[in-house]
Amino acid sequence: MSKHENFKKGSLTFDLSHLDPISVDFIRPATEKNTEKKYKVWVSFSDHCFTDHFAKNDDIDWLYKPSYTERYFCTDRYQHSKGLMGVLHNLALTNPYIGKTFNQHREQYYHLEANILDIDYSVFFEIDKNNNPANDLRIKIVSAYEKAEWSQAVSTSSHHKFWSVLDSKVNNTKLKMKRRR
Numbered sequence: 001m002s003k004h005e006n007f008k009k010g011s012l013t014f015d016l017s018h019l020d021p022i023s024v025d026f027i028r029p030a031t032e033k034n035t036e037k038k039y040k041v042w043v044s045f046s047d048h049c050f051t052d053h054f055a056k057n058d059d060i061d062w063l064y065k066p067s068y069t070e071r072y073f074c075t076d077r078y079q080h081s082k083g084l085m086g087v088l089h090n091l092a093l094t095n096p097y098i099g100k101t102f103n104q105h106r107e108q109y110y111h112l113e114a115n116i117l118d119i120d121y122s123v124f125f126e127i128d129k130n131n132n133p134a135n136d137l138r139i140k141i142v143s144a145y146e147k148a149e150w151s152q153a154v155s156t157s158s159h160h161k162f163w164s165v166l167d168s169k170v171n172n173t174k175l176k177m178k179r180r181r
Contacts, residue, residue: 003016003021007073009061016050018082021043022085023134025038042130042134048145049084049141050077051071092162095161095162098162099112099159100156100175110124110127111123112125121146122143122147124142125141125142126140127166136170160175
């Protein structure tokens with residue numbers, strides 16, 4: 001995935017370099033059960049992290065033209081997107097349960113509810129083994145947005161510890177179906 005083009009509106013320029021693809025190390029400290037693990041992870045972000053379906057105040061000048069679909073630049077999502085790398089680092093440190101979900105097109109995502117700048121956020125991401133030998137895994141943040149007060153809970157088929165998902169992807173093993181605890 002390539003870099004996102006900065007967005008310009010009048011005299012304003014919104015720098016999107018914080019969403020450039022990046023290789024990071026995730027390190028799980030040794031425990032009584034596990035030895036230390038270190039994975040090199042290629043992280044990328046879709047434009048859904050800073051765009052929305054609707055234009056701000058119906059102003060079509062907010063159209064983000066590089067998008068493959070008709071999406072509008074969203075200043076709120078843009079501001080919150082600056083916290084997404086912190087969410088990923090926190091996943092590696094705290095090893096929470098993440099939900100496995102399917103959408104209408106049968107695409108598989110993992111879901112996490114996070115708090116970014118005191119806003120409750122839904123973060124959807126893919127985790128796959130990376131074909132490039134420079135990295136062990138690939139994580140793509142597919143979408144991230146503020147949870148609306150009226151929104152329903154995200155439907156998930158199972159929940160797994162973050163590191164269990166990483167291990168299963170690297171080792172090409174299937175995760176057991178596990179309901180949330």
